[in-house]
Amino acid sequence: MFFMYIYQREKRFFAKCPTEFLDLVEKELIQRKCLSIKKRFRGISFKCKSVEDIFEINYTSSLISKIYAPLIEFPAPGKKEIYENVMKIKWEDFLTPQKTFSIEGSLSNSKINNSHYAALCVKDAIADYFRKKYGKRPSVNKRDPDLSINIFIENNFATVSLNISGKSLHQRGYRKFSSSAPIQENLAHFMLKLHPYKGKERMLDPFCGSGTLLAEALMIACKIPSGYLRKKWGFFNMPEFNKKIWENIKSKYNKHITEIEYGKIVGSDISMEEIEKAKVNLKNIPFGERIKLTQKDFKEIPAFKGLIFTNPPYGIRMGKKEKLKEMIKDFGDFLKKKCTDSTAYIYFGNRELIKDLGLKTSFKLPVKNGGIDGRIVKVEIY
Ligand SMILES: C[S@@+](CC[C@H](N)C(=O)[O-])C[C@H]1O[C@@H](n2cnc3c(N)ncnc32)[C@H](O)[C@@H]1O
Structure with missing residues (x-):
């Protein structure tokens, strides 16, 4: 039967x-x-x-x-x-x-x-x-x-x-190096979707680390399917799998991949080591070299207008508590003084730091990242 x-x-x-x-x-x-x-x-x-x-x-x-x-x-x-x-x-x-x-x-x-x-x-x-x-x-x-x-x-x-996916779909395949506290790819994507970011506006990540938020923004802006780099899928084992249909699906989406101008997506980090990691990771994605990466303290970033998606340091691992609070206060000042008419989405791994920003938040959304109970906050800067 x-x-x-x-x-x-x-x-x-x-x-x-x-x-x-x-x-x-x-x-x-x-x-x-x-x-x-x-x-x-x-x-x-x-x-x-x-x-x-x-x-x-x-x-x-x-x-x-x-x-x-x-x-x-x-x-x-x-x-x-x-x-x-x-x-x-x-x-x-x-x-x-x-x-x-x-x-x-x-x-x-x-x-x-x-x-x-x-x-x-x-x-x-x-x-x-x-x-x-x-x-x-x-x-x-x-x-x-x-x-x-x-x-x-x-x-x-x-x-x-x-x-039928195989490895978790958040493992897109571009991340060859990660920072000590990376944001998960699908959480980065979720942050971008909250706006929703479509690639039209300028985008900045001033604490870019290994470049996850930049990579996800690039994939949205250039319409790169999230599975673009993946070679192995669980559905290859289904009796319905047909190579020709699969190739057609891929080309249907791949033909919509579009270019992005250099510097529309910008990332910086105080650590040169992190910038090097981001460079390697982004190189794996089409048009990854169009992302402008610089080694910089966020305080040295020139005035910016657009969308900011970022994930500042939050853990004891990444710095002493008082220093961290001071840094978040300075970051709040940076947003106020240098990013007028911008919108920021910030993932805080430690929600106690949110108040140190000194800015009114439009929402505080609880989210987990690698077992850490964090918050995404939205800030409108006028
Ligand atoms: C939580 S990590 C960001 C991780 C990143 N989202 C990723 O996926 O790899 C925070 C980053 O902030 C950087 N950082 C710390 N102090 C900084 C400062 N004053 N200016 C700019 N970057 C800084 C650290 O080097 C670290 O890479």
Whole structure:
């Protein structure tokens, strides 16, 4: 009997993203004409018109972390149920004994209360499935598997899905070097989308570090798809994957890539080492050399009018507390005196520093970056 998986029957998928991004991801999926869009815990369930749409969403979405294609759902009070149900999947649809795989597990309010254990049950079932049928099994590769499989158990009900993105989509591929406190690529993108920055205005990051906000701004301004540099995708393992369709999707978006004039996006940092890192990272992106980078204390930056997106130092690692407070005060003065008629979006890893800016904020948005409970603030400078 021909077995159809959930994503094939219903064209239903799940987009994982940080909770703070849910509203913007929902908006993005509506714009893409997805259907049955439902916000869930740390992600959104949605339906596509065709399975091919999901290749496109993977290639172009800048806020989604991973997309899952659900295969089966079943009640999972214990190991036995997981094992038996996972054994029912025709695994050669996605894997061969020569390929590598890994399992991600997550749980909520269920009898099985250890995600590693849940993942282990799936791994055992897949290994036994291949061993029984072929006498050999695909091996596990946690770092860079060909296919990653997800089991999510909520209220004792399990969903087994393919991770069809592969590595998290925030890993765009341009970051070869990072600063000691880098902002995550999708958080940088989120900050830009809050405005929303479209590449028309001048943009400055006076604490640019390894250049993440500059890189994301460049990708928006030049219409470079977020997946442009990525070579490996989880959906390569789907039976629906078709190289020709994939090449067509890529060229449909790549042909809209546009140039940017030199100096429209500007970055500076007090550390030459950081500027060198930013240079290397930006070189990986088309038109990256059009970003003007200079080694400078922010106080030496000449008058600027436009949009400022930045992430000043915040941690004890990066400086002593009193010195840091003084620096943020000076930065506030710099904005007041030298950036009139500008708008600034500032990510504070330490929210206690916001008041030291001495400026009225239009909003303070809680966001997490690498486990740090930070805030994005917006400041209008008149
Ligand atoms: C939190 S990091 C920015 C990280 C950056 N967003 C990234 O993704 O790599 C803060 C940066 O501020 C720089 N910095 C510290 N004091 C500065 C100053 N007075 N003027 C300009 N940059 C400064 C540091 O060298 C550091 O690279």
